[in-house]
Amino acid sequence: MQLIYAFNGTGKTRLSREFKDLVAPKDSENEEHDGVQPRDRILYYNAFTEDLFYWDNDLENDVKPKLKIQPNTFTGWLLDLIDTSGEYSNIAENFQKYTGSKANPVFNPEYKIKNPDDKEKEIVVPANSEITFEIASDKPDDYESAIEEESNNVVQGKYEVIKISKGEESNFVWSVMYTLLQQVISNLNEIDPTNRSIDNFNTLKYVFIDDPVSSLDDNHLIELAIDLANLIKSSQSSDLKFIITTHNPLFYNVLFNEFSKAEKLILRKSSDGNHELIGQGDDSPFSYHLYLKDELNKAAESGEINKYHFNFLRNVLEKTSTFLGYKEWGELLPQSKARSNPYARVINLYNHAKHSGDEISEVQEEHKRVFKYLVKEIDSIYKGTRSQNTTQA
Template sequence: MSGKPKIHPFSNMQKLVTRLRDDLTSGNQDFVLLYAYNGTGKTRLSMEFKEAGKRNNNMKPDTLYFNAFTEDLFSWDNDLEHDNERRFRINSDSRFFKGLRDLALEERIGDYLARYADFLFDIDYDNWTISFRKDEASHIKISRGEENIFIWCIFMAICERMIDGAESYAWVKYIYIDDPISSLDDNNAIAVASDLAKMLHRAKSRTKKETVSGIERTIPDPIKTVLSTHHALFFNVVCNELKKEAHKKYFLHRPDRGTAYTLRATDDVPFFHHVAMLAEVQKAASDGKLYTYHFNMLRSIMEKTATFFGRDDFSSCIHGVEDEVLYARALNLLSHGKYAIYQPMEMVEDTKKLFRDILSAFLIKYQFALPDMLETIPAVASAPNPASVPEEILAP
């Protein structure tokens, strides 16, 4: 036997969710940890997991989630008329905030916030607004990164009260967390991951008291968790903190960005994902289905390769072409700006040839063992000939 981790295919997201829930129930896992790069559909997966719980439970929810929709429960009132009393509004209709007023969370929110930021806050429950202050300034506007970390602190405080047995959240059986951090430096990413792991350990160890035949006893009442993220450092820290717990780690992949998914169980997930990206890029180059976002993917792969070899810049990984500086400039320009994964445009033929030349030279220099989750692509046999470079690259 080769010992290679098995790849599990799923024809749609619903079947993938069934597998994740099975891991947590019949599989007796406390956690499922998913690593997936952006554009895989992690947010939609978290919502489908939530909806599956409702379908299985007579339309009663069983999942408390944190994702992009959680952040949308807050909005800014920037006081456009006077421009001096900016407030963060709470959508109090959401079940997420049920019991928020009664649980007195300010102190716990503040404890978490003090670890990551240096501003303070005040909650007005009558008007369901939050104001922020720093030093002598009040009603300040905080940055998007600070806004995200504040919302995360609210979520963590709610989870703590839920673990303690707050009646308002007695319906929660699962937690689903998708990409909880944004715009954090590495130190804060490590701190957030460590704090989260400690909270998840408490959640899986939760107990409750029950009385049977007049005798009170304590029984397990765990809350189980799915975590998905594209942040390698964050994922690594959580994995290390939970390594002694019952859990599954997967690399989540969506081949060709279609409706099918694959899960690959591996202990080397954070370092494996860029190899899977390379397999997808090579397949796109072979099929001729090249879009501008493939430049972003190729640049990311080269950056990780350069880092591995201790080099300062991805351009050091461009070899075997007539003008390596020019090719590096082309890749740099074409992997920014409008060439985004969320606004895909098919490359023109000259740009496709340029892409294939850069990729071919890279694969000749660095011999990767590509995963079998994609169709086998014929190996590149020889170095490319000099390509014609698009006019926008040649322009000063």
């Protein structure tokens, strides 16, 4: 398993596409090469995977919102696989587990609609090509209508179809992929190919996963990372390789610790444009200052900011800048056109009280505001929402 950390904008998604083309080159006219589809050799999840899902928002005709899947050779194969294996409940379970959502994803059966261009003809909508999300309604069924319809649903109430958030949508797409991975590993763990329930994965060599955690809270993120690590560890196939890329330090840190015995390297780019791989120790690059970062957030939220918190702040910046390849920790801070690194100067003013037990002079209100601002900047680095340090006038 290869685990790669890099900032947003570095090229992780491009790497997944380049790797796919390297593993399964495509012809100029279609994605098939020598009779082999890319999915036969590699499965990958990235931003392009999410683009295969889109919302049908027909507000004019008051149509219930539904998430549709773009038709192509991969999604057609995927829909057939879902239908054959009956993985609907597992997809729903994974989605609800990692989002905490009560919405239940429902895949459509095959149905027909009138062709808008020719009313005499019908269009077949394939099974599993549309998903609606249902939640229990607050409004119970009307008693009389329930009696008329011979329904026993008076107490249980109705279901409402809702449009889930963008973050939940991303996690639903990931849940489809994760459920597919569970099936892949379960099948390939059967050594004898003739005993496998399906043969769709017999020639699969690589799984490439790019940032499946863009909108998870920390608790669900950690849970997903541990589950993914355990799933990969459960693979008994020596032929199946995994590559995971991420911009999220916490996700990286959890996986780093889960695969602690693996070789660890840092790719550095020198000023002349060359690159070199440098060995990294066994200590996780983010483990120690995750605690410090939590302390910084608590101080910023409560407003109880002491001198030693600025030492914590510098400590986190030093560790992060070293891992990310900066020469000086001050380079991570927002810069000013008028003054030379003013935020680093503020941090250094309070950098002598290293422990909470030291004698502490009161921190100036202006510097408390600076502290809170810098804690937010560190959060943006950790979440991958800031690809480079900003410049202020």
